[in-house]
Amino acid sequence: MQLVVARIGRAHGIKGEVTVEVRTDEPELRLGPGAVLATDPASTGPLTIETGRVHSGRLLLRFEGVRDRTAAEALRNTLLIAEVDPEELPEDEDEYYDHQLMDLDVVTTDGVEVGRITEISHLPSQDLFIVERPDGSEVMIPFVEEIVTEIDLEEQRAIIDPPPGLIDDRAEIASSRDADEGSGEDSGKRSEAGGA
Numbered sequence: 001m002q003l004v005v006a007r008i009g010r011a012h013g014i015k016g017e018v019t020v021e022v023r024t025d026e027p028e029l030r031l032g033p034g035a036v037l038a039t040d041p042a043s044t045g046p047l048t049i050e051t052g053r054v055h056s057g058r059l060l061l062r063f064e065g066v067r068d069r070t071a072a073e074a075l076r077n078t079l080l081i082a083e084v085d086p087e088e089l090p091e092d093e094d095e096y097y098d099h100q101l102m103d104l105d106v107v108t109t110d111g112v113e114v115g116r117i118t119e120i121s122h123l124p125s126q127d128l129f130i131v132e133r134p135d136g137s138e139v140m141i142p143f144v145e146e147i148v149t150e151i152d153l154e155e156q157r158a159i160i161d162p163p164p165g166l167i168d169d170r171a172e173i174a175s176s177r178d179a180d181e182g183s184g185e186d187s188g189k190r191s192e193a194g195g196a
Helices: 069-073 168-181 184-195
Strands: 002-012 017-022 036-040 047-055 058-063 079-083 105-108 113-122 127-132 138-142 148-152 157-160
Touching: 002 036, 002 058, 002 069, 113 138
Parallel strands: 105 157
Antiparallel strands: 002 017, 002 079, 017 058, 036 047, 036 079, 047 058, 105 113, 113 127, 127 138, 148 157
């Protein structure tokens, strides 16, 4: 199975090095010297990593046969793809590969079905599950311990404890309850706050 492990950024210096945006939790395993990676677009690869180093917090790679800035710049925005055994698991038991999480059913801790994971978005601050709801709409769920309480691969589900407002239903229930409970000036203040 193929996994995207990095995206090539701009050239660094004049000797063929490139910056890379790492998309794996195991860069030392996937992006080490000697690793042969497929590419997207396929016409630019496969690429073999010759050297790697960290400079100012960024990973720099040099590939075999890429010797100057022009050749390095031609690789910009290329995705680097590693071949991974589907049975292979990350070293840390609390980590998962994207393919393990795709299509998991998402349910709340009290058993309410939320939907199915259709995409995982890797942002600088955190990862997000893109979950397709039964009605076809999507909801984004931060993949953080406080919200995603359990990943059960055997049962093929992710159990979440969402804060109020993360899932639309709860936000609607909370706001309709506030409106029912309020009266007079108090309810006016609440609706102003809710609209802000």
